[in-house]
Ligand SMILES: Nc1ncnc2c1ncn2[C@@H]1O[C@H](COP(=O)(O)OP(=O)(O)OP(=O)(O)O)[C@@H](O)[C@H]1O
């Protein structure tokens with residue numbers, strides 16, 4: 001047990017999973033490095049759960065191979081793969097107390113009673129549930145159940161941790177708290193972690209790298225920052241945050257540099273400036289593009305204000321941080337938008 | 350892919366024992382009978398023509414259908430409002446009412462039939478009282494006529510109808526009624542436009558189920574009906590036991606089966622729908638998911654579970670009686686129905702303590718003499734003992750193979766699962782006499798007529814269906830991810846089953862075993878055909894007594910059989926409450 005590595009490398013080699021004629025996952029190749037926190041992000045039905053189930057061994061690939069630490073696991077049944085899994089809505093055993101739930105994986109590995117008790121004690125303390133060991137799962141709050149699920153997945157020290165929509169069932173505040181908990185557990189235990197979610201904020205906060213999936217295929221794999229700042233495709237740009245696609249507008253988009261990726265110009269709403277038409281241009285005005293427009297709508301969202309501005313046959317979204325002394329525009333106001341040409345991105349359609 | 354296929358293969362493998370028993374004891378002989386009725390290998394319908402050319406046969410067929418239609422209609426007319434009122438009652442009362450309806454359902458049909466003989470007979474309760482008060486001078490002819498037949502049949506079938514309807518109605522989201530009311534619909538309109546249409550599919554299935562069971566009625570027509578009130582089952586049973594005309598038995602059986610199948614398919618008992626809960630229907634879409642398992646599981650959970658959030662909304666929006674007239678009328682109706690269902694058993698229990706040398710009501714004196722007579726007579730307690738042994742064997746056999754099958758089916762593809770479900774449930778969806786005749790020939794093939802093994806096998810055919818139904822329903826509500834969770838923690842398939850699946854579906858298994866035992870302990874029709882007069886079970890002994898000389902000891906037996914299900918019910922409640930509370934409201938305990 002103790003000589004097992006604390007983490008493992010995962011490799012998908014052109015894995016395809018067919019359900020009848022439909023490919024839930026198609027020709028997927030991916031490597032997850034030791035100790036990495038990788039998130040699979042994608043819209044509903046894009047194949048995220050299937051990827052996780054393939055990895056866990058509950059679903060066998062139709063084609064291709066999956067390797068863990070360099071060895072194919074095609075012939076290894078789920079119950080012989082050393083993986084901790086946190087299921088969506090947790091799958092805690094309702095007929096066992098928290099303590100017995102936590103003991104379960106240890107028992108299956110044939111650990112002695114005394115050592116089991118000690119480990120359970122330690123991990124309960126680690127997830128701040130030392131007083132809840134004798135409760136049944138139904139007597140715990142959502143956040144507590146989530147912590148038990150995490151503890152149960154980690155307690156036997158598996159080299160791989162799989163999370164399926166781990167925070168999907170929690171409300172907003174709790175979700176933020178648990179994100180912190182997951183992050184610190186990952187730092188502490190250093191497990192290779194694969195997490196599935198459709199919550200982009202969760203993905204951006206937690207991950208070392210993010211895989212964006214679309215219709216069973218990988219659309220882009222990158223670090224959160226690159227993914228947000230330099231999306232490769234229009235799909236990724238739209239899926240991760242908001243994007244203004246500057247296409248089919250009746251003014252010319254001026255571009256600075258040769259962009260490596262695509263042909264469709266895109267800019268994030270927070271990169272746009274909005275001002276009164278009479279405002280003088282700023283000092284770096286020669287690096288900016290200016291366009292005139294009319295405010296269509298203003299949406300107030302706490303720290304942010306969002307404008308929908310009609311510009312040259314399209315509508316651009318502008319996001320502005322609320323600050324004192326700002327001019328607030330009303331629908332119908334004439335405004336001037338501007339952006340740094342270097343903030344433009346070119347994505348593939 | 351391979352794992353999935355392997356899983357499906359294992360699934361079918363687990364269902365194999367059930368399928369083998371079914372095919373050998375029931376399937377093959379059914380086919381043989383069918384071939385016989387068609388004059389195989391010549392294949393002609395001449396037997397059917399001959400059967401239908403005999404006006405006496407036609408009369409029996411028509412009469413069977415007529416009696417079944419009327420009895421079913423009566424059950425529906427009385428049952429629907431009763432079920433509605435039970436569902437509308439406050440939670441506590443509702444549970445009590447459901448239990449009160451369940452008691453007669455679980456009570457031996459023979460004991461209940463006997464009760465009606467005691468009430469309607471020439472020297473029965475009613476005639477006795479009327480004579481005593483000088484209202485009449487000679488006994489009225491209350492028994493051995495069509496009316497008595499209906500009274501008895503409706504009495505037997507009403508609990509099933511009410512419980513089915515209750516389960517359907519509990520599944521209807523009551524907030525829909527509240528919504529209709531909020532949109533300005535008066536209560537009655539809301540009922541007609543929302544509640545009633547939503548209940549229709551369930552009502553249809555419940556009605557069909559009752560109708561098909563009525564088609565196979567045997568005991569009631571023979572003991573309460575007049576000489577002319579013969580139903581097809583009686584006709585077939587007498588053929589098997591007396592003339593033994595194989596061709597005419599086969600033909601008659603398939604005529605009856607054909608009626609059942611035609612009615613079921615025309616009126617559309619969606620078997621996969623009825624058994625939908627067992628098959629794959631998730632909890633949420635359970636609106637008007639009808640019948641059999643529905644009510645079994647639901648009503649059992651209903652009175653075993655303390656408080657469930659999902660009931661909360663239903664509870665809050667439960668329809669409230671408007672005005673005093675419907676309210677009082679409703680109370681009176683429920684009271685009348687309960688009296689009709691329960692009073693006969695009460696009468697029998699009181700009578701059984703009679704000290705006179707014949708049974709009377711009210712008893713002239715109290716004594717335990719008939720109980721003494723029961724326990725002092727080898728024939729009686731021997732029969733009881735035989736029944737007990739056979740019942741336990743049936744329960745054991747059918748629970749084991751039935752649970753395996755249900756578990757296996759839950760891992761096969763949905764389509765295969767619903768097909769096999771239909772096959773496995775056939776013995777409890779077709780008239781019981783047909784099952785009996787088929788089993789008779791099946792056991793004859795095996796040379797097991799008149800042996801205990803034979804009786805056990807024949808009774809297990811139906812018992813297995815009950816087990817599969819209930820365990821499947823429990824499995825359908827079982828979260829499969831718990832198994833995956835266990836496997837991800839290195840529990841192998843067997844460990845997963847033993848440590849996670851089994852403990853969580855145990856209530857279903859116990860419920861199935863319980864119903865299997867009850868089924869066996871009250872079985873007359875099939876048993877009388879296959880016992881060959883050499884295995885005497887308690888129901889057979891009782892049946893013999895009811896038909897020939899009525900030994901007052903029967904009153905003691907019937908009382909015991911009436912008290913038994915109450916004890917069962919209490920026992921089940923305790924078991925259920927335990928397993929439920931363990932998961933839901935455990936008492937914090939230091940020791941574990
Ligand atoms: N057992 C199955 N049989 C047939 N098709 C399936 C099965 N499981 C998944 N699919 C199909 O595969 C595709 C991917 O499903 P998957 O569950 O992986 O999506 P997902 O990305 O997890 O979606 P969600 O965010 O909604 O959970 C879907 O089109 C789905 O319909």
Ligand SMILES: [Mg+2]
Nearest residue numbers: 045048049050
């Ligand atoms: Mg999913």
